[in-house]
Amino acid sequence: MAIKSPCIDRCRLEPDLGLCIGCWRTDQEIEHWARLKPAQKQQILAMLPRRRPGPVARDRS
Secondary structure, eight states: OOOOOOOOOOOOOTTTEETTTOOOOOHHHHEEEHGOHHHHHHHHHHHHHSSSSSOOOOOOO
């Protein structure tokens, strides 16, 4: 079963995060995606939502 890449063609690696701000993968995950086994791809896909930064909290003081 083929598992699609989460790439959305907005590739930019954020040095402070070490992640692409388009798909939230590391450079190593992006580089090796085509060679990963489906289970490995599923593991990465499961982690992506936790990597995305949440909304910035506003100071209400």
